[in-house]
Amino acid sequence: MTTMTEGSVREFKMPDVGEGLTEAEILKWYVQPGDTVTDGQVVCEVETAKAAVELPIPYDGVVRELHFPEGTTVDVGTSIIAVAVGDAAAGEQEPAQAPVEDAPAQAQEPKPEGRQPVLVGYGVATSSTRRRPRKGSESPAQEVSAAIQSELNGHGQVTRGRPLAKPPVRKLAKDLGVDLTTVVPTGPDGIITREDVHAAVAPAQAPEPAEAPAAVAPAAPVPAPAVSYDTARETRIPVKGVRKATAAAMVGSAFTAPHVTEFVTVDVTRTMKLVEELKQDKEFAGLRVNPLLLIAKALLVAIRRNPDVNASWDEANQEIVVKHYVNLGIAAATPRGLIVPNIKDAQTKTLPQLAESLGELVSTAREGKTSPAAMQGGTVTITNVGVFGVDTGTPILNPGESAILAVGAIKPQPWVHKGKVKPRQVATLALSFDHRLIDGELGSKFLADVAAILEQPKRLITWA
Numbered sequence: 001m002t003t004m005t006e007g008s009v010r011e012f013k014m015p016d017v018g019e020g021l022t023e024a025e026i027l028k029w030y031v032q033p034g035d036t037v038t039d040g041q042v043v044c045e046v047e048t049a050k051a052a053v054e055l056p057i058p059y060d061g062v063v064r065e066l067h068f069p070e071g072t073t074v075d076v077g078t079s080i081i082a083v084a085v086g087d088a089a090a091g092e093q094e095p096a097q098a099p100v101e102d103a104p105a106q107a108q109e110p111k112p113e114g115r116q117p118v119l120v121g122y123g124v125a126t127s128s129t130r131r132r133p134r135k136g137s138e139s140p141a142q143e144v145s146a147a148i149q150s151e152l153n154g155h156g157q158v159t160r161g162r163p164l165a166k167p168p169v170r171k172l173a174k175d176l177g178v179d180l181t182t183v184v185p186t187g188p189d190g191i192i193t194r195e196d197v198h199a200a201v202a203p204a205q206a207p208e209p210a211e212a213p214a215a216v217a218p219a220a221p222v223p224a225p226a227v228s229y230d231t232a233r234e235t236r237i238p239v240k241g242v243r244k245a246t247a248a249a250m251v252g253s254a255f256t257a258p259h260v261t262e263f264v265t266v267d268v269t270r271t272m273k274l275v276e277e278l279k280q281d282k283e284f285a286g287l288r289v290n291p292l293l294l295i296a297k298a299l300l301v302a303i304r305r306n307p308d309v310n311a312s313w314d315e316a317n318q319e320i321v322v323k324h325y326v327n328l329g330i331a332a333a334t335p336r337g338l339i340v341p342n343i344k345d346a347q348t349k350t351l352p353q354l355a356e357s358l359g360e361l362v363s364t365a366r367e368g369k370t371s372p373a374a375m376q377g378g379t380v381t382i383t384n385v386g387v388f389g390v391d392t393g394t395p396i397l398n399p400g401e402s403a404i405l406a407v408g409a410i411k412p413q414p415w416v417h418k419g420k421v422k423p424r425q426v427a428t429l430a431l432s433f434d435h436r437l438i439d440g441e442l443g444s445k446f447l448a449d450v451a452a453i454l455e456q457p458k459r460l461i462t463w464a
Contacts, residue, residue, distance in 0.1 A: 008086040009064055011079035014046070017053045017372055024048045025073045025241055026080065035063045043081060046074075047241045047336065051370045061085035067164065069189040073240055075166065165192040173197045242337035253399045257313070257434040261394045262443055266451040267415050269425040274457045278351075287355040288362075292330075292384055294460075295407055296354060298453035299382060300326060300347050301463050306446040310379050311402050311437050320437060329381035329398055330358065332365040340398050341370045342378040386410060392428040402437045405450065406430040427454075 014024055024046040031043045042054045043063075061083040068074055163180040165173070169192055173180050176197060183200045185192040229236070239247065271294050278289045303310050303326055311322045328346035332339055341364070343349070343357045364370050381398050386409035395406045408428040415424035431447040438446075453459045 008084060010059060010061065010083050010085055012043075012057060012081045012083060013079050014074045014076050015055070016076045017046075017048055017055075021048050021076060021372075023073050023075050024053075026068055026070055027052060028070055029066055031063050031066075031081075033063050033065055037061060037063060037083060048245075048372060051242075051339065051372050051375065052336070052368045053372065057081075057083065059083065059085055068191075071188075072191070078166075163192055164190050169194055169197060242334075242339060246338050249399050250396050253397045256399075257397050258436060259394075259397065259432050260435045260438075260440070260443060261430055261432045262447055263392060263428060263430050264447055264451045265426060265428045266455050267417065267424045268410055268427050268454045271454045271457050272410065272425045283352050284355060287352060288359045289355060291410060292382070292407070293351070293355050293358060294457060295384075295405075295450075295454065296328060296330075296346070296358065296382060297351060297460055298450050298457075299380070299405060300328065301453060301460060302446050302449035303380065304347065305449055305463060306442060308442060309403055309433070309438055309446045312379070312400055313402075313434060313436050323379050326380065327378045329378035329401065329404075330361055331381060331383035331398075331404075332362060332370075334365050334368060334370075336368060339365060339370055339375060340378060340381055341365055341374040342381075344377070380404065382407065386427065392430045394430060395432045397432060397434060401434075403431060403433040403443075403446070405447075406432070429454075 017024070027045045027047050029044050031037060031041075037043060037057050038060050039058060040056050043057045045052055045054050047053075064082040064084045067078075067080050067082070074080055163183065164185065164187075165180055170180065172178075172194055173183070173192075178197050178200050180192055180197075183192050183196050186196055187193040268291070271291065275289055275291055275294060278284050278293075307324075308322060310326055311320050314321050325345050326347040327342040327344050329340045329342040332341065341361050343354070343361060346354065346357070349357060361370075361374075364374075378398055378401055380401055381395075381404040383393075383395050383404060384407045385393050385395075386407050389409050392408040393406045395404045397404050406429070408430070410425050410427045412423045413426040414421050415426055416422075417424055429447065429451060431443060431450075433443045433446075449463075453463065
């Protein structure tokens with residue numbers, strides 16, 4: 001997503017790298033002002049609500065400006081980097097002939113079109129560089145003030161640059177009639193905040209003290225700055241990225257789909273023996289074989305026997321959509337939070353192919369490289385809480401899916417086997433399902449089938 005501006009400068013906007021994403025956080029910049037970039041070169045890494053994604057630039061040129069620092073959350077459609085292309089790029093590549101301290105003097109001399117690279121900041125804006133004009137005009141004193149503030153923020157002298165502010169802050173300023181060029185920013189790296197805008201409004205309202213509180217108080221989050229806490233006893237963590245998306249999805253799911261959860265405890269001793277045998281099989285050489293593999297296969301076979309479980313609810317059309325494919329989601333805990341990538345068309349895979357897909361899914365998730373596409377279109381999910389030593393749980397459905405199976409820890413327990421009490425490997429399964437789609441009978445049959453396969457894994461053959 002790009003925009004052409006004056007002087008052959010292209011503005012690259014934050015794209016929607018998933019379906020319906022509204023914002024992303026800039027994790028890391030791989031380029032700096034003055035760097036030459038080529039079509040397809042990765043310029044930054046961003047974290048969306050679903051995954052960390054690298055963004056390539058779609059044209060050749062020279063980086064003129066990075067509009068936001070690392071760690072900033074930017075709305076989709078907002079310009080994040082300016083790149084000079086064509087003749088403007090040639091001007092950008094001319095080296096600076098003087099240290100940064102001489103930049104103000106150089107800015108007054110006629111120079112070739114473009115900006116000169118400097119040691120820090122975004123470079124010096126020369127007088128010949130064409131910029132988007134601001135509304136109104138500035139006095140010399142205002143220009144000097146803006147230049148000093150810009151230097152303090154680490155951008156170099158950009159007396160004609162656009163003030164840094166997020167779209168909601170710009171809208172607030174417009175509604176209140178505040179010129180952002182007159183606002184002194186206090187946010188990180190010179191970003192204007194809502195509080196800065198309200199502070200700019202306050203002096204104008206000072207002559208009317210009786211009306212000022214009523215006008216300002218509703219819009220300004222006055223109590224927020226006053227909140228204090230003991231940093232030694234509390235830590236406040238901003239809710240963003242994957243955590244923000246997970247919270248919204250879980251709240252939406254919990255209060256949209258009527259959940260029912262059923263439990264069953266099963267003897268999985270034979271399944272555990274089969275796992276050990278498969279580890280020695282040459283067909284699984286180099287593949288990770290664990291109980292999750294056979295649990296996933298058991299789930300797929302149970303869906304084949306109970307196909308109506310694999311469905312979704314279409315609220316807009318008032319229809320139940322039965323899926324003839326299974327995109328099997330696997331809940332994965334990552335340093336960035338919980339994500340649920342899925343294996344596409346899992347029902348078509350052989351056991352070795354399923355093992356390979358599971359291995360790739362888990363390793364990619366742990367590296368933080370899961371793509372948004374890998375987390376879309378899931379139909380049912382498995383969450384393995386047993387790895388944490390937990391017996392079971394009541395899992396919440398992944399939005400848009402019909403069921404989720406929680407697998408508890410596999411532990412040796414006393415169990416009646418062939419008329420005698422013996423130590424056996426036992427686990428508890430919990431199945432949550434959408435009661436709009438799945439009634440109690442269907443849900444019970446489905447869970448019972450999964451348990452029966454894990455108790456007698458030979459059913460993987462006889463039932464398949």
